[in-house]
Amino acid sequence: MKHWTETDFEQGLYGLKDRDAHLDECPECRGELERLTQERRRVAAQPEVSREFLEAQRRNIYRRLEEPRRNWVAWRWVISAAMLLALALGLTLQRSRPTAPAISDDQLFSDLSRMEQSAEPKAIQPLHSLFEE
Ligand SMILES: [Zn+2]
Incomplete structure (x- = not known):
């Protein structure tokens, strides 16, 4: 079985x-x-929904349909404030971002002269391994 x-x-x-x-x-x-x-x-099974609940729900919907402008005005201020805050944060973060590590002038000039002397860009160098025998 x-x-x-x-x-x-x-x-x-x-x-x-x-x-x-x-x-x-x-x-x-x-x-x-x-x-x-x-x-x-x-x-x-159908959920048990009382007549009072449905009536209250309908009243709520109509009430909110009648006053959409008031809500929008409130939201407009919230959105404006949020955008201002984001802007301020962006400026602050950009200013406080750490700068590149300082190098001495000698180091900079020697690097520059080395880059100038080498005829080929640094990015090409890995490609050499593809063609070496
Ligand atoms: Zn069985």
Whole structure:
């Protein structure tokens, strides 16, 4: 005797599989199918919504439809303030960003003269390994 598989239960739940002899013999599978059936009924049931709740919801919607401008005015100030803050932060962060490490003039000039003497850009150098034999 083979128990129902998960697929069997799914198909049985949606009416794609008839109850077979195994269900009559096996209380385990019968109980599981019963449990799943009740669970499905519970989930599919319409939620209980009272008439008062729906009326209050509708009143709220109408109330908010009537005063959209007031909210927008408030939001306009919030957005302006946020943009000003972002701008101020951006300026502050840019100013306080650490500068490149200082190098001495001698170092700078020797680097510059070396760059000038080498005829080929530094970025080309890794490509040499591709062509060496
Ligand atoms: Zn079974």
